[in-house]
Amino acid sequence: MLDDATPPPLPGPSALRTGAGPLPLVVGGRAVLDGSVVEVASPASPTGGRDVVHADAAVVAEAASTADGARAACAAMSRRERAQILRRTAAYLESHIEDLAVSLVLEVGKSLRDSRGEVQRCVATLEAAADAVAELGGREVPVDAVPVGAGRLAFTTWEPVGVVAAIAGFNFPLLLAVHKVAGAIGAGCPVLLKPSERTPFTTLVLAEAVVTSGWPPAAISILNGGPDVATALCEDPHVRLVSFTGSSAIGAKIAERAGRHLKRVVLELGSNAATIVAHDADLSLAARSCATGGTASTGQSCISVQRVIAHRSIADDLARRIGEEVAALTTGDPLDPDTVIGNLISPAEVRRVAGLVDDAVAHGAEVVTGGVDGGKLRPTVLLGVTAPARLCREEVFGPVIAVLPYDDLDEAVDLANSTPYGLMAGVFTASIDTALRLARGVESGGVHINDTSNFRADNMPYGGVKSSGIGKEGPASAIREMSVEKVITFRLPA
Structure with a gap:
């Protein structure tokens, strides 16, 4: 597909705000404008x-083949070189x-405040990854502790998993x-990145960022597209590991397709996050934290506070406090710097989340604040949501916080564990x-x-159990997941 003609430049941050012409995909570090054009x-x-x-x-096959050809160059990079690339990318x-934050607002609908925070977290993540590059080291294996290992020395090293x-x-x-x-850069692996088809724009800047920072151009591709691109990546013979973030339903399909070819997977999936508030908790702290944790990024986070499981003696008071905190948050134009809660990504998502609120109310829940008004969804706090409600089982992915009472700690644990998910949880107690x-x-x-389920430090191990995923993210964990431990033994002289 690629020829000797001068390719268009890789899109930089300023290109995200001009709106001129279609934005390209990237194959082996080169911008490509040939292909079907889709409006998002x-x-x-x-x-x-x-x-x-x-x-x-x-295009996917060519990108994967190009990446495979860059494996040796990436693996040969020293830890210092990889760390320097990560730090330059962060810078x-x-x-x-500001350009990146505005682009994120236009793509996702979250507030400018949240979008700036996302870019700042990207910088911190890259810096943490640079620090983590040196953490992954081998160890001596005491093979002479068993009879067959007598007279031998053994140690392990870590090598990149591949594409x-x-x-x-x-x-x-x-x-x-x-x-x-x-x-991937920290581990020394070429990477083929597929953004969500809903939000393909801001991610394109990563190609220019890492290439200008010294990463081999052939080792980065950004492949915009739908499920067919994801399927092709899972099945391409050059790909050794698939890392996916998204819904549990799609994650199961990714795992199935990758598993057919015995590829490794790291899956960061959905949730129905619980935060338990005990009778002795600081209610002001709990209310403020739950309100923020349930509405940040308009609730479009897999660890967003969805269920607040509160001791019956304080449940009504806590729900009222959370409601007051949520009602005080500014909603409106996500590009307005004063807006705290922006938009959901699409009208279809508004209808879906509103349907979950209506279902909870139909099963006896009380609307403390917000709710569905004239087909429009306002940030919502509910009290007394009962088990038949879909909200108790499904992921809301919107600004909805449900307060459920409990009588003893065993019941609180049972309620927290009653969904198929298990990503992150919060607890408030003295x-x-x-x-x-x-x-x-x-x-x-x-x-x-x-603190609430919504807390995440980007340098900590991050991943769930049950239907919430397989493996861990966070820079040090991701580098380990994308590496292979190799054992080397020596027969010593007699």
Whole structure:
């Protein structure tokens, strides 16, 4: 597909705001404008959508083959070189925060405040990945501790797994991509990145960022497109690992397709996150934290506070406090710097989330604040949601917080564990005994004491259990997931 003609330049941050012409895909570090052009609607732009070029099966195959050809060059890079590339990429993004933040608003509909925060988290993630490059080291294996190993020395090393296919979700287009690309660069792996078809624009800047920072051009491709691109990546023989962030239903399909070819997978999937509030908790802190944790990024986060499981003695008071906090948050134009809660990504998502609220009310829930008014959804707090409600089982992915009462800690644990998910959880209590009991009892990838499920430090291990995923993200964890441990033994002289 690629020829000797001068390719168009890789899109930089300024290109994301001009709106001129279709934005390209990237194959082996080169911008490509050949292919089908698709218009993507914007949840925040008054001028409508933007055009982007989509990849087809042939383009995916070429990108994968090109990446495979870059494996040796990537693996040969020293840890210092990889760390320097990551730090330079971080500096690149930091120097363009405002352009990138506006682009994220136009793509996702979240507030400008949240979008700026996303770019700042990208910078921190890349810097943490640079630090983590040196953390992955081998170890001596005491093979002479068993009879057959007598007279031998053994140690392990870590090597890149090979070509990584990274498939990102729409809710944090840049941050989710950065976590995967940073892990791949840190491990020394070429990476094929597929952004969500809903949010393909801001991620394109990563190609220019990493190439200008010293990453081999052949080792980065950004392949816009739909499910057919994801399928082709899972089945391409050059791809050794698939890293996916998205819904549990799609994650299961990714795992099935990759598993047919015995590819490794890292899956960061959905949730129905619970935060347990004990009777002795600081209610002001819990209310403020739950309100923020349930509405940040317009609730479009897999660890957004969805269920607040509160002791019956304080449930009504807590729900009222959360409602007051949520009602005080400014909603409106996501490009307005004063807006705290922006838009959901599409009208279809508004209808879906509103349907979950209506269903909960039909099953006896009380609307403390917000609700559905004239077909429009306002940030919502519900009290007394009962088990038959879909909200108790499904992921809302919107600004809805449900307060459920409990009578004893066993019931609180049972309620927290009653969904198929287990990503992150929160606990508010003044008792270390209660904190430890709940931390051990709740089935999730992490439990945050005196904080909500929505807390995430980008350098910590991050991943869930049950239907919430397989493997861990976070820079150090991602680098390990994208590496292979090799054992080397020596027979020593007699």
